[in-house]
Amino acid sequence: MAENQRIEPSQEQPGELSDSTPALPRTYGSLLGSNTAPKMEWPELVGLTPEEAEKKIKEEKPRVQIQVVAANSFVTMDFNQGRVRLYLDPSGKVQRPPRIG
16 A cells, blocks of 8 residues: 655755754743843833832842932942842932842
8 A cells, every 4th residue: 555655865955944844833932931141130210210110120020129329329339139229310310220239
């Protein structure tokens, strides 16, 4: 019934995708988890009020402690993964990108 079929060697170059090469599903990356580093900085919050900035940071990192600091204030130089400082300009808006530390 089944005829013997001769399979000829591929004419494709090494590294090229062929019809026989399976394509990965679109959700492949999300199934294995993200390769992106955790967010450490929020440049999009510059110009917002401290309340708005705190709300957005807490949506992404609910366990961090937010410290509101006036511009040019003295702060400790220690690095703390559980802290985000909001530096405010004289008008009370976020002056520079908040970051973990």
